[in-house]
Amino acid sequence: MLEFVLREHFRLAAHAALLFAVGLFVSWPVIRCRLRGVALVPLAVFRVVLKLIGPAPSIARTAAVVFCFNGAVMFLCMASGFHPLPPKLLGIWTGLNIGVITGLARQEPLMAAGGSGPGRWAPPRWLTALCSLAVLTLELPCFWLALAMGMSMGHAVQAGTQSYLEALTPRAGAYGAVILPALLLSAVAEAVAVRGSSAPSA
Numbered sequence: 001m002l003e004f005v006l007r008e009h010f011r012l013a014a015h016a017a018l019l020f021a022v023g024l025f026v027s028w029p030v031i032r033c034r035l036r037g038v039a040l041v042p043l044a045v046f047r048v049v050l051k052l053i054g055p056a057p058s059i060a061r062t063a064a065v066v067f068c069f070n071g072a073v074m075f076l077c078m079a080s081g082f083h084p085l086p087p088k089l090l091g092i093w094t095g096l097n098i099g100v101i102t103g104l105a106r107q108e109p110l111m112a113a114g115g116s117g118p119g120r121w122a123p124p125r126w127l128t129a130l131c132s133l134a135v136l137t138l139e140l141p142c143f144w145l146a147l148a149m150g151m152s153m154g155h156a157v158q159a160g161t162q163s164y165l166e167a168l169t170p171r172a173g174a175y176g177a178v179i180l181p182a183l184l185l186s187a188v189a190e191a192v193a194v195r196g197s198s199a200p201s202a
Contacts (some may be wrong), residue, residue, distance in 0.1 A: 001173065001174045001177040001178050002177075002178055004170070004174050005145055005149070005174050005178045005179070006145075006178075007035035008152070009148035009149055009152060010148075011146040012148035012151050012152055012189035013141070013145045013147070013148040013152070014035075014151075015135070015148070016087070016088075016091045016143075016144040016145075016147035016148050016151070017140075017142075017144045018087055018146065019091035019092050019095070019147075020091050020092070020094060020095040020140070020143070021079065021095060022092050022095060023091065023092040023093060023094060023095020023096035023097075023098075024096070024098065024099040024149040025094050025095075025099075026092070026093040026095075026099070027095070027096045027097075027098075027099025027100045027102075027103060028099065028103070030096070030099075030100055031099070031100060031104065034075050038096075038100065039100045039101075039104060040101055041097070041154070042096075042097035042098075043100075043101065044099050045097075046101055048050070049065060049066075049069055052065045052069075053065050053066075056120075059121075059188075059191040059192060059195055060191075061196060062187075062190070062191035062195070063184075063187040063188045063191040064187075064189070066186075066187040066190050066191065067183055067184055067187035070139065070142075070183050070186070070187065071179075071180055071183050074142060074143055074175075074179065074183070075146070075172075075175060076148040077090045077091075077094075077143070077146050077147055077150055078147070078149050078150040078153070078171060078175060079168060079172075080150055081150030081151060081154040081157070081167070081168075082153075082154060082157055082164055083154045083157070083158055084150075084151045084154035084155050084158065085154070086150070086154070087147045087148075087150035087151045087154065088147075088151065089182045090147065090150075091144075094143065094161075094168075097141075099175055120195075121195070122195065122196065123192050123193075123195055123196035124196075125196070127192065127196065128192070128193050128196025128197060130197070131189040131190070131192040131193040131201065132189075132193040132197075134185070134186065134189040135186050135189050135193060138182050138183070138185055138186035138189070139183070139186040139190070141182075142179050142182050142183055142186070145178075145179060146175065146179060147170045149174065149175070150171075152171075153167040153168060153171055
């Protein structure tokens with residue numbers, strides 16, 4: 001499974017990473033010009049996730065919401081590969097959305113910090129930084145690999161070598177065996193990083 005995901009899809013994952021970078025680049029003029037219409041969908045989704053997490057969540061709840069959200073979204077991105085084009089477009093769109101949310105978060109408050117508060121564990125700075133790094137090194141490659149599997153599936157379906165279900169079945173198995181465990185680790189790390197970044201400075 002690991003060889004199938006990493007070796008056979010490495011080049012397509014690099015392609016997905018470039019498409020994601022294109023989306024991030026496009027987000028800059030959107031933020032600069034304050035094109036709120038473009039940001040409506042990502043902001044709406046972001047606020048739904050925040051509502052599910054709650055104002056002062058436990059680390060377990062934050063991790064569970066992040067894991068379920070990322071796991072479902074990335075699987076759907078992979079499963080969109082009835083043609084190579086939809087995963088490619090989703091790569092650009094996701095980069096755009098993340099860039100917009102990140103940029104707007106610097107300009108205005110988008111979320112209330114669910115800080116550590118009295119009696120709540122606050123991760124030390126080194127652990128917060130380590131977990132933030134772990135999220136970057138796990139979550140984004142998982143997304144790019146999911147897109148890569150969607151693109152390769154689209155090529156197989158369009159070439160007529162496999163039906164959609166024949167192409168999806170091994171990729172769904174690989175997704176569950178490789179991508180989901182990495183996303184679980186990433187979600188726990190993200191929950192710790194969020195707790196640490198929202199804790200009041202000493």
